[in-house]
Amino acid sequence: MTDNSLSQAQDEAITDAAAHWCMRLHAIDCTAEERLAFEQWHDAHPLHAFEYEAMLEIWDVAGGLPQPTTLVAPMVRAKLAMPWRTFGIAATVCAMALPLAAYSGWNLGWLPNSYQHFEANDNVRQVTLSDGSQVELNLGSELTFSNYKDQRRITLKKGEAFFSVSHDTEHPFIVKAAEGRIRVTGTQFNVWIYEDQVRVNLIEGSVLVSSNDAVAGDGLRLEPAMQASYRRGDITPRISQTYDNDNSQAWRSGKLVLDDLVLTDALPLINRYLSKPVMVADHSTGSIRIGGIYNIKELNNLVASLPKVLPVYLTRNKDGNPVLNSIPQQAPKS
Template identity: 35%
Template sequence: MNHPSLLDQARQWQVLLHSGRATAADRAAAQAWRQAAPEHEQALREVEGLWSLLGQIERSAEQPQVRVLRRRRLWAAPLACAAMLLLALWLPRGTWIGLYADISTQPGEVREVRLADGSLLTLNGDSALDWQFVDGRREVRLYRGEADFQVAHDPARPFMVSAGEARIRVTGTRFDVRLEEGGVDLAVSEGRVLASSAGGEPRPVVGGQQVQWRGGAL
């Protein structure tokens, strides 16, 4: 497994701290990481310098001066695009997902989340997902990484998981889903789930069984 560089780790901490999702524990963990070694401090200083540059570009694009309205129209969009391009090139792959996902974890971090229906999700490191309860269904979308699902039993409200091309439907059981560049792995610990590709015929998978999606096919 390839471990992220110090700069990648510093970037991820910086994004988390400026995402609006950082908790007091997150800020304390970031400070502890910073103080763990001089190399960590140097990496964060480099990242903070580039973050400040991004802020200056965005502020230049947003200055509300009526007398130069035509000039703003000519330059605001290119400056904003330059800021977005610079940010996209600077951030490690997958960081954007962590900004808009309902929950995400840093590399090496494990987090438990209790949903409103009583289901328990355990996210492995460097993972991200969304969830929503709508129209009598419970839906989760895994964007990256790995999650263990202990789904509260509720036959009236199916629990749906999407991960890449994988589609998984349950009413109450325990299973693990891992999404990587090569495909998706599903391992069922207890109970029974229905697994399919997008638009494909569901296949039952029971406790002790595993299935994989490769190239979009189950």
């Protein structure tokens, strides 16, 4: 986002101010007066809000850096291959928050030389990463890409993505999803995440899947037509075989396929498209089965129609979420 009415000097001043506020708001001694001043600055111009959000993205990347223990010399700023604005943001944050790492972060593998952020809201979106890899994002999905000296790192924050990864054995491609990770060098695979659930489907090549970064080792290997799934806190992922009629990628054609699933399994697939997730009232409701092919842009209509096709009725909980309740079966007359 740019404003053609501002000079480059004014633009850079906004970037510097965004870096300052990012630092102060993360500081332990930040005062209430400072927070009020920040809110006034933030709301004063749309570009202020944009620059601050961009600064937070870079701050998240820098937050994982190790703390240097020795002085690095000579103190020469590493020239990172970023657009001038992104580089300016990263350099400003690092120069203020981690001055030693800012000078040699790339060579030490601490800082990326390329950083990208992508979101898909109302439409499926296809993007190209700076390493040449292709990513297709499902509705409501968000991810970031950071290219480090020794690895390429994706963080899938929410939603679903299909990856066609450029082959590079020297720079593995790592996708972080919940507490786990998927490690590849070049392949095609799909990653779905909803709340604490993650599912990985391999199409081509091979990947290593770990459900918990705290557990030593590279994880379990998937071959084509295999699937791994895990929840937050799982020590190891669950591995299963997929078949020719696997419909995990139907979303790429705008469809959601529910193949005779119980509601407990179907609702996470439906809810990730909804602003208000649908709940089930009890176990018996969750065991009711549902099938069909649905347009992913019209799933709100599906919720309203469920009482017409299933033995359920809708209520709402105190948070306004729709709740499915099974209709009790009448006992047969004697």
